[in-house]
Amino acid sequence: MTSTAPHQSILDKPFVLDLFAGPGGLDVAGHALDIPSLGIEWDRSACLTRYAAGLDTLHADVSAVRRDAFESLPPEINVLAGGPPCQTYSVAGKGAGRKALDEVKRYIERLMAGESDEVIDKDLKTLSDPRTAMVLEPLRYAIRATRSPNRDRRPYDVIVLEQVPAVADLWTHYAKVLKKTGLPDGTEYEVVVGVLATETYGVPQTRSRAVLIARRKGLGVPSLPPATHLAYEAKEWNRRDVPAPRQPHQPTLDERPEPEVEEGRETGEGEEVPQPWRSMGQVLADPVGTHPGRATPFLVRSNYGSSGVPGRRGVRSDEQPAATVTGRISRFVVFEHLDENVVREGARFSMNEAGMLQSFPPDYPWTGTAQAQQVGNAVPPVFGMHLLSAALGLPVPAPEVPGKPWQPTTEEQRAKLRSHGCGAETECTDRCPRPEDQAPPVSSARPRRKASAK
Template sequence: MKAIELFAGAGGLGLGVSRAGFSPQMIIEWDRWCCDTIRENRRDGFGLIGTWPEPTEGDVRGVDFRTLEGKIDLITGGPPCQPFSLGGKHRAHADSRDMWPEAVRALRETKPKAFIFENVKGLTRESFATYLSHIVLQMTYPELTAKYGEDWEGHLSRLEKHHTGHRGSTGLEYNVVYRVLNAANYGVPQRRERVVFVGFRNDLDIEWSFPRETHSHDALLSDQLKGNYWERHKVRKADRIVDDRHWGRLDRLTKKTDVLPWRTTRDAISDLPDPELEPLKAKKHHDHRFQAGARTYPGHTGSPLDEPGKTLKAGVHGVPGGENMLRRPDGSVRYFTVRESARLQTFPDEFRFHGSWTETMRQLGNAVPVELASVIARSVKHHLTFGGSDFLK
C-alpha cells in the first residue's frame, strides 16, 4: 500500500508506518537537518528507509499533491505543534506555524483511503477545544474549504451546520476518531502522551477503534514487587527500589495477567555501557558519548532508571535538559546519550542521526516513537485490507 509522509521530522512516524507494510511515495520535511538524517540512512541502505524516495526538502505549502489523486492509501504526519505545546505561546490558529490546513489540503488533493496524524497532548487542552473541533471537522469534510475572507470561526460555524444538517453523500468525507495515547502503554520505554487522529474515507464502510493497550504500570509494579524484574536485571537486593505503598495491592495486581509490564529505562539501555563511567567501551557504540553539564531543575529531575523514561524534550538547556537526563538510583544525573534517547524512542540501533548533539536531541525530542507508530499503522493496514474484521495483534 502506498503512503505520503508529511512533516516527516527524523522519520519516526514514517519508519513505523513502513514497518506496518506501507510504501512511502513522498516524504516532505522543511528542516534540512532532519532531511539530512533521512538522506544519510537512505544512502547507507538502512532497512526500510533505504527504499524511501529522496525527501522533498521545503515548505509543504509549495507542494502540489494533485498528481497523486486516487493513488495513495494513507497519509501520515505530525503538523508542527508549537502553536499548541506547553513550551510555545499557545496562539493556535493565529500562529503561522499551524500547518493543519496543509494537512487537510493533502487529503483534499489526494483523497487517500485513510490518514494518521499526531500532535502534542496540549492540543486537547480546554483552551483549544473550539479550534480542535475546527481541525476535526476540516478533516471530516476536506472539500468544504474556507471562503475568501472568511475567518476560522466563520468556517467552523459553516462546518458545524453542514455536519448537523447534511444528508447522504456530499463529496469527500472521512470518519474521524482521536485519542490521547501514552506510548508506554504500547511497549515504548517512555511515558510520552500524544493525541493521535485516525480517519477512514466513509465510502469504505470501515469500523475501527484504537488498538488495545498491551502494557501497564500495574503489571510493572507486580513484576517488581514479586522480584522478577530485579532478578531479570541481576540487581542486588540492597539496590532494589520498591515503593512499599504498593505491597497491599500485590494480590490485585497479580490477577491482571492480560498485559505486559511497562518497559523501563533500564530495560531499554541496560546492555549499553555507561558513557561517563566506561567511556572506552561506550565509544564502540555509535552516538553513545558522554555529554557533560547535566543539572536538575525544580520538577525536572530526569528519568528514574526503573520506570519508563519521562517525555524527551526538543531541547538540551534549561528545563528541557532537565527532562533529557538519566537519574541513577544513587541520585546522580547525567544526560542521555543520542543512542540511549533513540532507544527510548524505539529507533533501531542501526539508525543514524545527522547533526550535533544539540541538533540530534531536538530531532529525537520531536519524534514519534517508532513502535507506537507501527502499532497504529498495522491496525489501519489490516482494516484497509480486510475491511471491518477485528485486528488481533
C-alpha cells in the same frame, strides 16, 4: 518486530505520504510494517538523517508542495499522515495556537465549504504565528487530492494524524466535518479521536498524544489502537532525589493499578492482559550494536513537566520509563549508583540512547545539527506502528521495542536519495527551504528555558 498473524489491510497496497516527517519516526514504523512511505520535511538536518537512514524524502515546505508541486507526488499514495509542528499549541510554548483554537476551527469550516486557497492564504497571514496554520495542512492536502488530475481526483483512503494533547479539540472538529460535512467533493470519512499515552504501547517514556484516525466511508469504522502495556502512574513511585539503590525489575501486575478500559469496550475471552510498561533500564542496560550498554541502577533528573502533567517531572530511576523526550534530552542529568552510599554524575544520554528511549532502533543514523531536537520532535516509531496498524486493520504489533540495529545507507544510496529530495547528490539547491524562512516571528519565539515535543 510485528505480529506473526497474516496482514489483513483494508487497502491492497498502502502507501503513506508523511507530512512534517521529521527524522523518520512514522516512516520507520511503516518500514517495520512493510509499508512504503514518502516524507516531506523542511529541516535540513532532519533530511540528512532521513537520507542516512534510507528514507524517501522531499526536502521541502509542506505548504509549498501543496501549492506548487502536488501533481508531482506519486499518484498511488492512499494514506495521508502527519504531525504538524506543535510549538504554538504545546504547553511549553507561549500558546498562540491554543489561543487561536476557535479561529482555526472557522478556517476548517471555510475549507470544507470549498473556499479558495487564495482567500484562505490571505487571511491566514493575520495569525500571530504562522506555524499555527500548519495544523490545517493535512485537511488542505485531503481536499487537494480530490482535485488532482494526476490521481484521477481520488480522495485519500486513510488519514492518520498526531499532535500534542492541546490539539485534541481541533482533531475532534476535524472528525465532525470529515464525517458530517465531508470534503467539498462530497467524500465522507468514519473517524475516531483520542488522547493516548505512548507508554501503553511499549514506548519506554511517558508521552501523551492526541490522535485522529479516519477511513473513507465504505472501508469500515476505525478504532483506536488497543493498549498493549499498562499506564505509568508517578504517584506509585518514590521520587526522592536519591532513593536507596535497588535491583532493576519489571513491576508485576500486583504492583500496578488496574488498567482503565475504554468506554464501550469489553474485554473479550482470551484477550491478552496488558504488559507492564517498559523501563529505561530494560532498553538501555544491555549492549546492542554500537551501544555499549548502560550500567544499572541509575537515576535521571529532568527539570520540566511531562506532557503537561506536573506530577511526572523530577527524578526517575532506571526502573521507570523516561520523562517525555524533547529537544532537551541531552541535558538530562544521569546519576550512577557506585554502591549503597555513593552516587555520582555519569555520562549523559548519547543520541543513540535518546533515540532508543523514543523507540527508534539502536544505531539509527542521527545526522546534522540539532540532533537532540530531531530526537525530541520525532514520532516514536513503536507508537507509529500501532497507529498505522489500527488505521489499516493490520494485526497488533508485537510488544517489544525494536532491538535490531538499524543499517544505514551506503554513500551511493544516500546520494541518490538526496538527489531526489534536494535536487543534487551532495548539497541543497534553490528548491530547498532556506533556514532563515524556518524561524518563527521574534514575538512568538519560544523562551530558551522551555522545551516542547512534537
